[in-house]
Amino acid sequence: MDLDRPIPRRQFLKTTGLLTGVLAAGSPLALIAPSRAWAVELKALTTAEGRTLLMVSRTICPHDKLEDAAYAVVVQSVDADAAGDARTLAMLRAGIRRLGAHFATAPEPERVRRLKAIESSSFFQTMRTQTLGALYATPMAYAYFGYQGEAFSKGGYLYRGFNDLKWLPEVPLEDSGPVPGQGGT
Amino acid sequence: MTAIAHDDARAVVIVGSGASGGTLAHELTRRGIPVVLLEAGKRQSLATFTQVPGDAFAQLTWLDPRTQSGTSTVVQDYPTLPSWTCKTVGGTTVHWTGATPRLRPWEIKARTTYGDVAGTSLADWPIAYDELLRYYERAERRMVTTRRNGVPGLPASNNFKVMYAGAKKIGYKQVHTGYMAINSRPADGRAFCIQQGFCVQGCKTGAKWSTLYTEIPRAEATGHLDLRIECMATRIEHGPDGHATAVVYRDREGKEQRQKARIVCVACNAVETPRLLLLSESGKFPRGLANSSDQVGRNYVHHVGGFIWGLFEKPIESWRGTTLAGIIEDEIVNRPQRGFVGGYHLELCALDLPSFAQVGLPYGWGRSFASIIDDYRNIAGLFITGEDLSRSTNRITLDRRVKDAHGLPVAHIHVDEHPNDTAMRTHAQTQGAKMYDAVGARRVVHTRQTPAAHNMGTARMSARPEEGVVNAYGQSHDVKNLFVCDGSQFPTPGSANPTLTIVALTLRQAEYIERQMSAHEI
Numbered sequence: 109m110d111l112d113r114p115i116p117r118r119q120f121l122k123t124t125g126l127l128t129g130v131l132a133a134g135s136p137l138a139l140i141a142p143s144r145a146w147a148v149e150l151k152a153l154t155t156a157e158g159r160t161l162l163m164v165s166r167t168i169c170p171h172d173k174l175e176d177a178a179y180a181v182v183v184q185s186v187d188a189d190a191a192g193d194a195r196t197l198a199m200l201r202a203g204i205r206r207l208g209a210h211f212a213t214a215p216e217p218e219r220v221r222r223l224k225a226i227e228s229s230s231f232f233q234t235m236r237t238q239t240l241g242a243l244y245a246t247p248m249a250y251a252y253f254g255y256q257g258e259a260f261s262k263g264g265y266l267y268r269g270f271n272d273l274k275w276l277p278e279v280p281l282e283d284s285g286p287v288p289g290q291g292g293t
Numbered sequence: 294m295t296a297i298a299h300d301d302a303r304a305v306v307i308v309g310s311g312a313s314g315g316t317l318a319h320e321l322t323r324r325g326i327p328v329v330l331l332e333a334g335k336r337q338s339l340a341t342f343t344q345v346p347g348d349a350f351a352q353l354t355w356l357d358p359r360t361q362s363g364t365s366t367v368v369q370d371y372p373t374l375p376s377w378t379c380k381t382v383g384g385t386t387v388h389w390t391g392a393t394p395r396l397r398p399w400e401i402k403a404r405t406t407y408g409d410v411a412g413t414s415l416a417d418w419p420i421a422y423d424e425l426l427r428y429y430e431r432a433e434r435r436m437v438t439t440r441r442n443g444v445p446g447l448p449a450s451n452n453f454k455v456m457y458a459g460a461k462k463i464g465y466k467q468v469h470t471g472y473m474a475i476n477s478r479p480a481d482g483r484a485f486c487i488q489q490g491f492c493v494q495g496c497k498t499g500a501k502w503s504t505l506y507t508e509i510p511r512a513e514a515t516g517h518l519d520l521r522i523e524c525m526a527t528r529i530e531h532g533p534d535g536h537a538t539a540v541v542y543r544d545r546e547g548k549e550q551r552q553k554a555r556i557v558c559v560a561c562n563a564v565e566t567p568r569l570l571l572l573s574e575s576g577k578f579p580r581g582l583a584n585s586s587d588q589v590g591r592n593y594v595h596h597v598g599g600f601i602w603g604l605f606e607k608p609i610e611s612w613r614g615t616t617l618a619g620i621i622e623d624e625i626v627n628r629p630q631r632g633f634v635g636g637y638h639l640e641l642c643a644l645d646l647p648s649f650a651q652v653g654l655p656y657g658w659g660r661s662f663a664s665i666i667d668d669y670r671n672i673a674g675l676f677i678t679g680e681d682l683s684r685s686t687n688r689i690t691l692d693r694r695v696k697d698a699h700g701l702p703v704a705h706i707h708v709d710e711h712p713n714d715t716a717m718r719t720h721a722q723t724q725g726a727k728m729y730d731a732v733g734a735r736r737v738v739h740t741r742q743t744p745a746a747h748n749m750g751t752a753r754m755s756a757r758p759e760e761g762v763v764n765a766y767g768q769s770h771d772v773k774n775l776f777v778c779d780g781s782q783f784p785t786p787g788s789a790n791p792t793l794t795i796v797a798l799t800l801r802q803a804e805y806i807e808r809q810m811s812a813h814e815i
Contacts, residue, residue, distance in 0.1 A: 168658040245647040254670045255646040258344030264487025265613035273451035276458045283469040285446030
C-alpha cells in the first residue's frame with residue numbers, strides 16, 4: 109500500500125491493475141495516513157478484477173465506516189499470491205466468473221446471495237482466509253477498531269490503563285495481587 | 294560454547310529444548326554430565342521477539358507440514374494447523390501463557406475415578422500423588438509461580454474484573470488471578486510483568502518463565518552443554534543389544550550428522566516425539582523404537598478447548614494485561630451429574646486484534662460475524678481447558694504420502710472427539726454465558742475446538758511394559774537408555790495446563806538418570 113508517493117513509471121509498466129481511492133476527511137485512517145489519496149498496484153489482476161475482489165472482501169467482513177483502502181490490502185495480498193502462482197490466478201479468475209456480472213456494484217443482499225452459493229469453493233475460502241488474515245493486521249485496522257497494539261515500547265499497560273475499568277467492583281487483594289510500585293509488597 | 298565431539302559416547306543427547314528438554318539439560322549439566330542439546334528451531338531473544346502478531350507466529354511456530362483426520366472440528370477449521378507448538382530454542386515455553394496449575398490427586402487416577410467409560414483407554418498414573426507433590430513444590434520454586442511459596446498474585450486486569458464479577462454472581466467461589474509463572478515482582482534475575490499483553494509473541498521483559506532465558510543459559514554456564522540449533526533429529530540408532538547408540542540429525546546446512554550417545558532423551562512435544570520414535574524403525578524394532586507395546590503415538594490427548602467471549606456495552610480493552618491471568622477452579626471436580634466425567638478450568642483470555650479475527654471467532658462471515666469484531670474494545674474473554682478422554686485410536690502416525698523438507702514422512706494426527714468431550718465443552722460454554730449474562734453482556738459467542746497447544750499422552754507411562762511406552766520415570770520399557778521427557782509421558786491429561794507437571798516430572802527424571810548413571814545401570 110502506498111498512501112502517498114507517485115507511482116514510479118518503471119513499476120507502473122509492470123502492473124496489470126490499479127486500485128485507487130481517497131480517504132474520507134476526518135476518518136481514523138486519514139489521521140494516520142501521510143495523504144488522503146491512496147493507490148494499490150496489482151501485479152496479476154486487472155483493475156476490474158481487483159474491484160470485484162475488494163467487494164468480495166467487504167461483503168465477507170462488512171465494516172461500513174472502514175475505508176476501501178483497508179480492504180485494498182486484502183486484494184494486494186491475494187494479488188501477490190496470484191502473481192507468484194499461475195494456478196492461484198486461474199482459481200481466482202474462475203471464482204470471479206462464478207460470481208456473475210456486475211458483482212462489485214450489486215447491492216449487499218445480492219452479493220451475499222451470490223457468495224453463499226459458492227461458499228464451499230476454494231475461491232471463497234481463500235478470500236475469507238485472506239480477509240481475516242490481512243484486514244485486521246494493519247495500522248488502519250488498529251486505528252479503526254481502537255486496538256492499541258504493542259505496549260512494550262511504552263512500558264506496558266501497567267500504568268496505562270490495564271485496570272482502569274470502573275463499572276464493576278474492584279477485586280479483593282486476596283484474589284488478585286498488588287500493582288508493582290503502588291505499595292503492597 | 295562447549296563443543297562435544299560427535300564420537301564422544303559419554304554424551305547425553307537431548308532432542309528438543311522446551312519445558313522438559315531445556316530443564317533436563319540444566320539439571321544434568323549442573324551435575325557435571327555432558328549434554329548435547331539438539332533444537333530444530335532458531336534462537337531468539339528478548340531483543341529479537343517481534344511485536345507484530347503475525348510475524349511472531351511465523352517466528353516461533355512449528356510450521357512444518359502435518360496432516361490430520363477424524364471427527365474433530367479442527368480438521369475442517371484449521372486444515373494446515375492441527376496443533377499449535379513451537380520450533381525455536383525454548384520450545385513452547387516461548388509462546389506459552391505461563392499458567393502453572395497442578396493436577397488434582399483424582400486426576401492422576403483417571404481409570405479408577407471415572408471407571409470403565411466406553412470408547413476410552415483411561416489409565417492411572419504409576420506415580421503416587423504425594424511424590425508428584427514434592428516435585429510440584431520444587432518446580433513452582435524454580436519457575437516462581439504466583440500464589441505459591443509466598444509469591445503474590447498478579448494484579449487484576451479489566452478483563453479479569455469482568456470474569457471475577459460474573460463468576461461470583463453465579464456462585465463460583467474459587468476465582469483468582471491464577472498460579473502463574475509470570476513474575477508479580479522481580480525474581481530469579483528477571484523483571485516483573487508490565488501487563489503488556491504480548492505473552493504468546495515471546496515475553497520481551499522476560500517476566501514469564503521460559504527455558505530460553507532461564508534453564509538454557511544456566512546450563513551453558515556450567516561448561517557442559519553443547520547446544521546445536523537448527524538441528525533436526527531424524528532417527529535414533531541402536532546397537533545389536535538394542536541400546537540406543539546415536540542420534541542422526543540434519544544440521545542447518547541440511548547435512549546429515551551423527552552424535553554418539555550414552556543416553557538419548559526425547560523431548561519434542563507429543564506430536565514430534567512419537568514421530569521420531571516411529572521414524573527410528575529398524576529390523577530389530579520394526580514398529581518403531583520403544584514400541585513393542587504398540588502404544589507409541591496412541592492415546593493422543595489435547596484438552597477440550599475453545600474461546601468464550603462476552604460482548605458488553607462499555608469498553609474493557611481486554612488486550613491490556615497479562616493474557617491468561619485469571620482462573621475459575623470450581624469446575625475442576627468429577628461430578629458425573631453434569632453429564633460428563635472429569636473437570637475443566639475456565640481461564641481468562643484475551644487476543645490481539647489480528648489473532649482475534651483469525652483464530653478467536655466461530656466460523657462465519659457477513660454482518661453478524663463482522664459485528665463481533667466491531668465490538669472488539671468491549672469484549673471480555675475466557676478459554677476452556679478441560680480433560681479430554683484418552684482413546685487408543687486417537688493417535689499420531691507417519692503419513693508416508695507427505696514428506697517434510699528432509700524427505701521424511703510427516704506426522705499424521707487422527708482425533709475422533711469422544712461424546713464426553715463434547716458434553717464438557719457445551720457445559721463450559723453454558724457456564725461462561727451465564728457468567729457474562731450475569732454482569733450485563735448483550736451477546737456471548739464461543740468457538741469450536743482450537744488447534745491444541747497442550748499435546749500429551751503419545752508415549753504413556755505404565756507400570757506394566759505391555760500397557761505403555763515408558764516407566765514412571767519416563768524410561769523406555771524396551772530401550773533402557775532411552776527416555777521420553779515431555780507431555781507424551783502423561784497417561785491421561787487431567788485438566789491442568791501441562792507445563793508445570795512436565796517440569797516437575799523432569800526434575801524427578803534428572804535425579805533418576807543421575808542415579809542410574811552412577812550405578813552404571815545405563
